[in-house]
Amino acid sequence: MGLTLKAHGKINLTLDVLSRRPDGYHEVEMIMQGIELHDTLQIEALPGEIILTASGLPVGCDENNLIIKAARLLQQFSGTGWGARIHLHKEIPVAAGLAGGSTDAAATLVGLNELWQLGLTQEQLSELAVKLGADVPFCLRGGTAIARGIGEKLIQLPPAPKFGVILVKPSFGVSTAEVYQGLNLNNLGRRPDLAAMVEALQTGSLAAVSEQLANVLESVTLRLYPELQEIKETLARAGCRGVLMSGSGPTIFGLTEDAAAAAVLARQLTLPGCQVVATAIF
C-alpha cells in the first residue's frame, strides 16, 4: 500500500525582516502563498531503510535531500522500525525561493505519519518541521498565511483570489543564508504594509494586491544580480500587473488575472537561459 502526494511550492506576497537574532536567524513577517506548481512524491512503507529515487528536474538523492532528513527525523522521534521507498518527481525549480525542498520535507512528514500510523498531531508535525527548515511548517498547511518568528508562527488567512502566476527562474541559484547575511537592517528599501496586503487580498482586486507586493530581500539579491531587475521590467512590460522576487530569490514572479492569462503571457516571453513556468495561486 502506498501514497501519492502533491507537494506545492510557494511565493511570498510580502516579506519583511524585523531583526537579527543571536543565533543568526532573522525575525520575519511575511505573507506566504501556495501555488499550483508542485512536486509529486510516491511513498511506500518498508521495513528499516529509507530509499529515495528521483525524476524530472535534477536533484541529489543523498543524505542532504530534505526528504531523507525528514524521514530520519520522524524515525528518530517515533522510534518506529519502519522505513520507506520514496520516489520524487521534481517540477519546482531548485534553490529558487519557491520552497521546493521544504515542501518535499513537509509532504514526507505527512505521508510517513499516515503510512507508519504514528498518529502525530498537526502541532507535533509542525514542531518537527521547523527543525528541517523555517519554511517547512507553512508547507505542511499551504494556502495563504501570515508567517512570523523565523517563519514558523502561522496565522491562516482566507484563500486568496486565484490569480495566474508566471515564474521566471534564471539559470543560477542563490543561497538563502548568504542573502540573509547580506542584509543591512538600516537600509531595507521599500517595506511591506502587512495590514494593507491582508485588506487587498480580501477585496480580490489584482490591482490592489499588486500594489502591496514588497520583499526586503530584494535589497540584497537584486544588488548581487542586477539582471533580476531586467527580468522584473520584462514581466511588467509584457503585461503582468504586479512583479516581485519570491523569498530569497532568484525567481521573479508576475501576477495575472487568471491561469489562462499567465499561460498566454508565458508563451510570449523571450528570456534566454531562464525557466519560465505558468502556474496559479493554489
Ligand SMILES: C[C@@](CO)(OP(=O)(O)O)[C@H](O)COP(=O)(O)OP(=O)(O)OC[C@H]1O[C@@H](n2ccc(N)nc2=O)[C@H](O)[C@@H]1O
Ligand atoms: C527566504 C524564505 C522566505 O520564505 O524562503 P526561501 O527563499 O528560502 O524559499 C525563508 O525565510 C527561508 O526559509 P528556509 O529556506 O526554510 O530557511 P532555512 O533552511 O531554515 O535557513 C537557511 C538559512 O537562512 C537564514 N534564515 C532563514 C530563515 C530566517 N527567518 N532567518 C534566517 O536568517 C539562516 O542563515 C539559515 O541558516
Ligand SMILES: Nc1ncnc2c1ncn2[C@@H]1O[C@H](COP(=O)(O)OP(=O)(O)O)[C@@H](O)[C@H]1O
Ligand atoms: N527535495 C529537495 N528539493 C530541492 N532541493 C533540495 C531538496 N533537498 C535538499 N535540497 C537542497 O536545498 C537547497 C534549497 O533548495 P530549495 O528548497 O529548492 O530552495 P529555496 O529554499 O530557495 O526555495 C538546495 O541547495 C538543494 O540542493
